[in-house]
Amino acid sequence: MENIVQHLTQLEEHVKHLESQLFDRPEFQNNTRLDQLRTENDKLNFRANILVRRIEDLKSKQPTKSAVHNSGVNKPSKSNNPHFIMNGELKEDDAYSVCVQNSVQHLLDQAIKLAYPNNQNLPVIITPGKTSDYQCNSAMPIAQKLGQENAESPQNPKQIAQTIVQHIPKHPIIDSVDISGPGFINIHIAPTFVSKQIRKILLNGALPPNINSKNKKVVIDFSSPNIAKEMHVGHLRSTIIGDSIARLLEYLGYNVLRLNHLGDWGTQFGMLIAHLQDKFPEYLHNSPPIHDLLTFYKTSKKRFDDEPDFQKRAYQNVVKLQSYDPDIIHAWQLICEVSRRDFEYIYRELDIRIIDRGESFYQPMMEIVVDELEQKQLLKEEEGRKVWFLPGITVPMTIVKSDGGFTYDTSDMACIKQRLLDEKADWIIYVIDSGQSLHMQSVFAGAKLAGWINETSDVRIDHVGFGVVLGEDGKKLKSRSGEAIRLRDLLDEGLQRSLTKLKEKERDKVLSADELSKAQKSVAYGCIKYADLSKSRTAVYEFSFDKMLDDRGNTAVYMLYAYTRIRSIARNAGIKEETLKQKAAEIDLDFETDQREFKLAKCILRYSDVFVRLLDDLFMHALCEYMYQLATAFTDFYDKCYCIEKDKITGETTINYRRILLCEATANVMKQCFEILGIQPLQRM
Numbered sequence: 001m002e003n004i005v006q007h008l009t010q011l012e013e014h015v016k017h018l019e020s021q022l023f024d025r026p027e028f029q030n031n032t033r034l035d036q037l038r039t040e041n042d043k044l045n046f047r048a049n050i051l052v053r054r055i056e057d058l059k060s061k062q063p064t065k066s067a068v069h070n071s072g073v074n075k076p077s078k079s080n081n082p083h084f085i086m087n088g089e090l091k092e093d094d095a096y097s098v099c100v101q102n103s104v105q106h107l108l109d110q111a112i113k114l115a116y117p118n119n120q121n122l123p124v125i126i127t128p129g130k131t132s133d134y135q136c137n138s139a140m141p142i143a144q145k146l147g148q149e150n151a152e153s154p155q156n157p158k159q160i161a162q163t164i165v166q167h168i169p170k171h172p173i174i175d176s177v178d179i180s181g182p183g184f185i186n187i188h189i190a191p192t193f194v195s196k197q198i199r200k201i202l203l204n205g206a207l208p209p210n211i212n213s214k215n216k217k218v219v220i221d222f223s224s225p226n227i228a229k230e231m232h233v234g235h236l237r238s239t240i241i242g243d244s245i246a247r248l249l250e251y252l253g254y255n256v257l258r259l260n261h262l263g264d265w266g267t268q269f270g271m272l273i274a275h276l277q278d279k280f281p282e283y284l285h286n287s288p289p290i291h292d293l294l295t296f297y298k299t300s301k302k303r304f305d306d307e308p309d310f311q312k313r314a315y316q317n318v319v320k321l322q323s324y325d326p327d328i329i330h331a332w333q334l335i336c337e338v339s340r341r342d343f344e345y346i347y348r349e350l351d352i353r354i355i356d357r358g359e360s361f362y363q364p365m366m367e368i369v370v371d372e373l374e375q376k377q378l379l380k381e382e383e384g385r386k387v388w389f390l391p392g393i394t395v396p397m398t399i400v401k402s403d404g405g406f407t408y409d410t411s412d413m414a415c416i417k418q419r420l421l422d423e424k425a426d427w428i429i430y431v432i433d434s435g436q437s438l439h440m441q442s443v444f445a446g447a448k449l450a451g452w453i454n455e456t457s458d459v460r461i462d463h464v465g466f467g468v469v470l471g472e473d474g475k476k477l478k479s480r481s482g483e484a485i486r487l488r489d490l491l492d493e494g495l496q497r498s499l500t501k502l503k504e505k506e507r508d509k510v511l512s513a514d515e516l517s518k519a520q521k522s523v524a525y526g527c528i529k530y531a532d533l534s535k536s537r538t539a540v541y542e543f544s545f546d547k548m549l550d551d552r553g554n555t556a557v558y559m560l561y562a563y564t565r566i567r568s569i570a571r572n573a574g575i576k577e578e579t580l581k582q583k584a585a586e587i588d589l590d591f592e593t594d595q596r597e598f599k600l601a602k603c604i605l606r607y608s609d610v611f612v613r614l615l616d617d618l619f620m621h622a623l624c625e626y627m628y629q630l631a632t633a634f635t636d637f638y639d640k641c642y643c644i645e646k647d648k649i650t651g652e653t654t655i656n657y658r659r660i661l662l663c664e665a666t667a668n669v670m671k672q673c674f675e676i677l678g679i680q681p682l683q684r685m
């Protein structure tokens with residue numbers, strides 16, 4: 001059996017080798033059909049992975065403590081996820097917000113446990129209600145379960161619902177409960193509780209919910225472009241998604257280490273330096289400017305493939321680099337500098353904080369890891385290479401190449417070990433395109449097999465995958481001349497289009513030059529980020545400036561205008577900020593009398609639940625969806641409820657402070673959402 005597997009693997013390797021030779025042929029270059037098929041293949045592979053993991057998931061109903069998963073593929077269930085332990089006692093705490101749905105869930109959980117003390121693990125199902133705020137749908141499955149256990153006494157769901165209701169602990173969050181249909185429990189939230197929470201938002205801003213994030217360290221690997229190569233739109237997605245996740249986790253109180261796993265090591269530098277030695281003799285003192293560097297890279301790659309002598313020299317350079325030869329290291333540093341400066345421009349513009357820690361950082365650790373894996377007898381010799389077969393994964397990792405060099409697999413193994421054992425991370429997140437999911441699965445499986453993650457550790461590891469970026473024509477995003485789009489050009493185009501849009505709306509006539517320039521950046525970069533974050537990240541992403549700059553629908557422009565409009569309500573009525581604060585502390589915020597106000601107030605309070613739910617699968621589009629719902633709920637309220645009324649006869653105006661404050665609370669929550677999305681909202685635009 002083992003022989004057959006080995007033989008098949010060798011054949012697969014051979015096929016891969018032939019394929020790679022085949023795809024290098026000219027007829028396969030720039031072949032859009034091939035690109036499409038590749039994308040399709042990536043998608044199918046991704047789906048297949050989801051299905052395989054789902055099957056595994058169902059098979060192993062027993063939850064293990066360490067949760068290694070592809071985010072969105074194998075969602076951690078809240079019960080066994082250490083990151084979901086809420087402030088269970090529902091104590092009022094002035095430093096935190098309350099998650100309303102989670103609190104209801106907690107109360108119903110208690111009720112069910114009290115009602116059926118002999119039956120643990122009965123389901124607690126809470127959803128937003130149809131005729132109420134929340135609905136508990138547990139009575140039906142409980143009836144079924146109890147009926148199965150005791151066939152002689154069939155159970156009536158309605159009666160079960162009644163029993164549960166009798167056991168719900170008294171709590172200020174719940175106003176009333178009723179039962180409808182076959183046994184739905186309808187839960188109505190108390191207006192006094194809502195008022196209290198809204199007051200808190202007005203006085204302290206949108207506080208985070210209390211989750212057990214204290215002293216928990218998260219390492220997030222995102223952006224991670226390659227030195228001497230262009231940073232492309234895939235890296236832009238990783239940058240935007242990763243930054244937003246990091247912002248969310250920082251807000252929730254985690255200790256977040258943001259790392260840029262730059263591709264700054266390996267064969268490409270051997271080639272590049274060999275080529276510079278021929279064509280750019282001052283390479284020891286100077287690096288070519290970034291644009292030339294990219295051309296040099298392309299030419300050197302070609303020479304590497306075509307000229308055996310050059311190839312040999314390139315390999316020698318790699319060996320020198322990996323053994324820290326001073327000249328080669330110096331040339332390498334110069335090259336890295338130039339690339340880094342180019343990346344920094346993008347980070348500065350997009351307001352991204354990140355620490356560079358590229359593959360080169362792990363070189364000394366790679367050697368130790370290889371020794372360790374050999375000692376543990378995990379590696380196999382194959383045609384001079386040292387490979388590592390992992391359970392359930394057909395393609396092995398190459399840990400040492402036949403020339404003794406290390407690979408992307410080796411550096412990621414050293415890297416995960418460092419993050420687990422040295423950084424002592426509680427949670428590691430990799431924001432990398434879904435095309436690398438097999439690689440990530442191998443790395444995670446490897447870390448387990450090597451014993452760096454054990455069954456008792458509760459470290460969480462996520463591969464946050466995302467789909468490829470396509471242009472509006474459904475093909476790979478390219479510039480007009482057919483080249484890959486440079487990120488700098490993309491940002492510039494965004495700036496220019498956003499200015500045109502603002503001028504179309506004659507904003508240049510009302511805003512000062514400084515305000516206009518701020519609005520231009522906020523709209524341009526806000527749109528690029530929001531368009532990316534508002535779609536499910538695993539889907540293929542179609543990049544369209546026209547769509548993202550639309551001011552209707554779920555776009556950044558719509559959201560930014562909505563925010564500015566809300567903030568201007570109090571300002572236009574001449575109400576000072578101090579007055580707002582004073583009123584927020586003093587006046588009666590009773591929303592009971594007006595259902596339209598009450599509805600908006602409850603929508604505002606949902607933000608904490610949304611933030612916590614994001615932790616589950618790190619799909620940030622749920623936040624954009626919530627923002628859109630909030631903006632819509634606000635418009636509904638504002639259309640019907642006057643905040644400032646003018647007496648038709650006397651002409652006197654009366655300010656309805658309760659409503660004005662509701663506007664402010666909406667804006668406070670929107671501001672926090674913008675903050676997490678990395679978008680700069682404006683007071684005026």
Ligand SMILES: NC(=[NH2+])NCCC[C@H](N)C(=O)O
Nearest residue numbers: 221224225226261262263432
């Ligand atoms: N630990 C990692 N492998 N991080 C992601 C690195 C991404 C890689 N530099 C690329 O451009 O594809």
